[in-house]
Amino acid sequence: LSQSQLDLQMLSTTPSTSSAPGGPRSFGSTSRFEPITISSSQQQTKDHFLIPNHYQDCVSTVLISHGMIMDRVQKLAADIRAAYTGKTIHLLCVLKGGSAFFQDLQVCLRNFHQFSKQESIPFTFDFIRAKSYAGTESTGTVKVSGCDLEKLKGKHVLLVEDIVDTGTTMSYLIPLLATYNPASLKVTSLLEKRTPRSCGFKADFVGFSVPDEFVIGYCLDYNDAFRDMQHICVISKTGIEKYKDGVP
Ligand code: HPA
Numbered sequence: 001l002s003q004s005q006l007d008l009q010m011l012s013t014t015p016s017t018s019s020a021p022g023g024p025r026s027f028g029s030t031s032r033f034e035p036i037t038i039s040s041s042q043q044q045t046k047d048h049f050l051i052p053n054h055y056q057d058c059v060s061t062v063l064i065s066h067g068m069i070m071d072r073v074q075k076l077a078a079d080i081r082a083a084y085t086g087k088t089i090h091l092l093c094v095l096k097g098g099s100a101f102f103q104d105l106q107v108c109l110r111n112f113h114q115f116s117k118q119e120s121i122p123f124t125f126d127f128i129r130a131k132s133y134a135g136t137e138s139t140g141t142v143k144v145s146g147c148d149l150e151k152l153k154g155k156h157v158l159l160v161e162d163i164v165d166t167g168t169t170m171s172y173l174i175p176l177l178a179t180y181n182p183a184s185l186k187v188t189s190l191l192e193k194r195t196p197r198s199c200g201f202k203a204d205f206v207g208f209s210v211p212d213e214f215v216i217g218y219c220l221d222y223n224d225a226f227r228d229m230q231h232i233c234v235i236s237k238t239g240i241e242k243y244k245d246g247v248p
């Protein structure tokens with residue numbers, strides 16, 4: 001990333017400087033509100049939650065319940081709103097994984113229009129398709145499609161992602177989008193993974209930091225399975241085996 005691309009990324013948020021000592025090379029946001037850290041020991045027995053029948057044996061544990069997701073999305077919406085005072089946000093939903101988060105986020109932003117007495121923050125949106133995962137592995141290459149990138153010019157673009165894992169998708173997408181001259185370019189991701197495979201990319205508004213497990217549910221998929229599950233869960237060995245060739 002060039003310095004100008006980094007600068008684009010780092011426009012105005014309330015600072016809380018995070019520097020992981022000895023951590024990965026850091027680029028992307030350096031000043032942000034920190035996410036909620038979900039530790040491995042916080043995994044919940046799946047029997048305490050309603051899991052779809054067709055996924056019972058495919059789920060190992062529940063990592064983040066749907067209720068917790070919804071509460072956190074509300075706060076992210078408020079943080080985002082505060083960072084875009086006087087601007088119009090252009091949400092760019094990264095399909096398909098980001099679609100549930102995008103949907104709930106825009107409901108929250110719309111609710112502010114209706115119920116908040118503060119200045120309203122208008123928003124527009126579009127969708128972009130990016131694919132870098134096959135099964136549980138990052139392929140290292142990113143395929144992008146579905147959005148007229150010329151339309152990003154002059155807009156305050158906020159990418160809406162499900163998860164920053166290795167960071168491959170974002171470290172490809174951001175320089176690409178920056179060449180279309182948006183007024184600013186930031187990223188909100190519901191999850192970020194604590195993994196040694198991270199390239200060091202940090203999103204600006206992050207919901208939860210999760211352990212290095214393959215997670216599914218709330219539109220996060222394994223070969224397109226599990227998007228239709230409410231909670232964010234850790235996949236089981238049975239799940240990996242059962243959907244290794246996709247959903248029949
Ligand atoms: N789950 C689902 N999709 C993903 C993940 C994950 O853990 N990491 C990157 N894409």
Ligand code: MG
Pocket residue numbers: 097133220221
């Ligand atoms: Mg995916």
